[in-house]
Amino acid sequence: MTDTERIDCADCHALPSSDNARIAHVKTSGVISETWHTSDCPALAIWWINMEEGSKRVREQDAWAKDVFPAAHERLRRAAAAQPAGTAAQPFIDALSELVQAQADTTGFVVLHRWAEILERHFPPELPNPDHIAEPPHR
DSSP states (O other), rough: OOOOOEEEOOOTTSSTTSEEEEEEOTTTTSSSEEEETTTTTTHHHHHHHHHHHHHHHHHHHHHHHHHHHHHHHHHHHHHHHHHHTSSTTTTHOOOOOHHHHHHHHSSSSOOHHHHHHHHHSOOOOOOOOGGGGOOOOOO
């Protein structure tokens, strides 16, 4: 069973009850933190306003990004194509271009395993050169 940590509201001092509101979140440690509030609690009203404002801000940012992203993506493609091939910057250009394309192909976030696949392809781990392997020291 997961531990639950109850934090008393300094404004309303509500206890767990079907008449009260419960605000809960899971901490990185896995512990559930909960605070109970009465329906007229000022702290609950402030929490609710902040949640609504945050949600509104995210929707506005998302709408802006969906509007701007296609043109910015096209500018990146043109800039990448204009770079001379074979320079030291080429793996960075290719990786960035592929990551941005992966983002364009999804409606959410590019998941971590996709990032890893792309970065491994453009920046593979260095394998030992069999012609330059040092002999282990003799004891």
